[in-house]
Amino acid sequence: MLNRLVDRLLGLPKAEGPAPVVTKDLRVPMPDGVHLLTDRYAPAGTHSAPVVLVRTPYGRSGLLSKLFGDTFARHGLQTVIQSTRGSFGSEGEFRPFHLEREDGVATAEWLRAQPWCDGRLAMAGASYLGHTQWAVGPYLDPPLEAMCLGVTASQFITNFYPGGVLAADDMVSWASMIGRQEQRFAALPNPFQNRKTRAAMAHLPVSASDVAAIGKPVKFLEDVTAHAEPGDDYWAMSDHSAGVADLTVPVTMVSGWYDLFVRAQLRDFVTLQNAGRAPRITIGPWSHGEPASLRVMIQDQLGFLRAHLADDRTQLQRSPVRIYLQQASTWLDFEQWPPASTATSSHLRPVGGLGEPFDGEARPTPFTYDPADPTPAVGGPLLSGDNKQQDNKDIEARDDVLVFTGEPLVNDLDVIGDVSATVFVRTELGHADVYVRVCDVDQGGLSRNVTEGILRLRPGRPEADADGVVTAEVPLDPTAYRFRRGHRLRVQVAGGAFPRFARNHGTGEPVAAAVDGKPNRFEVFHDAAHPSRITLPVFTP
Structure with a gap:
């Protein structure tokens, strides 16, 4: 039976x-x-x-x-x-x-x-x-x-x-799981342990998060943070x-x-x-x-x-x-991946717009990333916790997240394939992360994440121009998604997404040992000379 x-x-x-x-x-x-x-x-x-x-x-x-x-x-x-x-x-x-x-x-x-x-x-x-x-x-x-x-x-x-x-969230989650998986009743749901593991992700240094989560070291976490x-x-x-x-x-x-x-x-x-x-x-x-x-x-x-x-x-x-x-x-x-599509760019515009390139000069938009209060993550491709699509309202209300929103779509927009972002950015410290997320905003204003990516910047990698501006080429996860007619595209730009990604301390200190950090001022450029944008593979049946 x-x-x-x-x-x-x-x-x-x-x-x-x-x-x-x-x-x-x-x-x-x-x-x-x-x-x-x-x-x-x-x-x-x-x-x-x-x-x-x-x-x-x-x-x-x-x-x-x-x-x-x-x-x-x-x-x-x-x-x-x-x-x-x-x-x-x-x-x-x-x-x-x-x-x-x-x-x-x-x-x-x-x-x-x-x-x-x-x-x-x-x-x-x-x-x-x-x-x-x-x-x-x-x-x-x-x-x-x-x-x-x-x-x-x-x-x-x-x-x-x-x-x-x-990838702090995934690494700490998996290390905690394998570290206790042979204990009695470990296979049963344990909300208390889940909360303890998630709280441990904020522990510094992150290499000691295993002890904070399950009370003992896990060799894998030592390896993955040390290297x-x-x-x-x-x-x-x-x-x-x-x-x-x-x-x-x-x-x-x-x-x-x-x-x-x-x-x-x-x-x-x-x-x-x-x-x-x-x-x-x-x-x-x-x-x-x-x-x-x-x-x-x-x-x-x-x-x-x-x-x-x-x-x-x-x-x-x-x-x-x-x-x-x-x-x-x-x-x-389809017979192959990716299917035929048209690479279509939507540009970040002054005052939070998204769409056609801005033809002129514009001041960069600033924000400050503080590792003592790291920009939080919500949803996305996580191993555990609240993953997939989530309401981004609280994230987008923060001062350390820039939001760029397009006009309502006249027709359905099918995006199938690889997504990327190009962000022209200047940072105060040189050590910084550029995090980009694409969201789908419905008629009621609910913003839900679709795809995202991150890139760590280090002094000289990539090289800055004479004004200290870096061109950050950020690959986002591939997707197959229909943005419905009347919905709007939205792009978030931030200095991190914690604890999915370990916080950037701004000091260049190895992540395994880093404890202290410095606030880091970002400037995101979106003028004619610096066309920050996302590029979407638009599919037409």
Whole structure:
């Protein structure tokens, strides 16, 4: 009865036959003598068949085992779920991202040597479970049969430090989660712990936020804060992007417009696409790990795996790109990403206007960013907390946020693709962040965020002109969004968005140790000589 209910909730056909045979706690040896615990889910009667490998730091029970182990096996796919090094009974120390290539390749070789594996391997999973796929896929010979990449990317570095700024909210949230995930009842909802973790994000230095959140240090947070400065190649072991173009493995991807990996994942997709491969991707109106996305992701991965391992090709009959157009309540299919569009600029204008370039001279608009009272963040692609679209009223009322608003739209405006901003800015201290957000303002004045980006400025990077003005080129997250007729576009410019991004102290001190800060005066230019603007990919069907 439970299995039938799970299949119905996931939109899967009814699985026939007896329950899978489950073998727990297989000990898989690594080259250094460490053993990793692995569970095998085999359809009844399996003797020698392909294997779907799922490598996870989050344990081998609960929802994960139900979705990837039991469900896959009931639908004919032999699946093994392995706890990564140092997690949930596997030996060794859990150092996220450090040895996933070595351990993953060794596990694949061990599986191929088992009598119940016919030598064919595929991988599946999402988020970190996607990272463990990228740590294997470009390096395995013979190659995998398929990779199923949910909300993940070939390299996580740009998500640790987007625009050169520590992603404090995500890093502290994840460090707190993994630091207590093996405690009793850790998987249950805990509002008190959530509030404590969010409060800890304001702790200084940020490298000690783990102790403030859960009462003990987490090695990952020490690593990610200690290696946040430019030129540090500490995370090279986690960057598998160099192998993307040469990957010949069939790939399917799922992401969300408010997922923290969507920009990097689309970069992987485009790299594969431009290399002549045939990847496919589905992007919905979801945040990272949102329950509503699980149904689509499991359908996508199960169908793709059955196509490449069980000769059931029915799920391959679709377009390579399937995306949800927000505020239009519709899915669109394309042959490639991005679809053809027209790059259209809207310029920041004096007195808070947005639209055509300003033809003349105008004083720059000033504001002051104070790290002691950092400009707060609301909504967006966060790992936890109130994410996605939120009311921006309180943010836009602050003195440290500039707001530029366009006229009501005469027609619907569909924006599909990559969004960018160019901001001409002068700062008092040189060390500063330029944060840009695009919002959708409805007829009632409600301003809701659509996409955003940030760029860290350092003295000489980028170079200032003779007047000290820097041209900040800020990439924003890609989107697919319909701005409805009668709505208005709005652009926010600020010196930060805390705690999504770690505050800029204005001193140049490394983020791991910074405690004190200085207020920083900004001047944003928007005259004929300094055409600050956003550039939108306007799509016309």
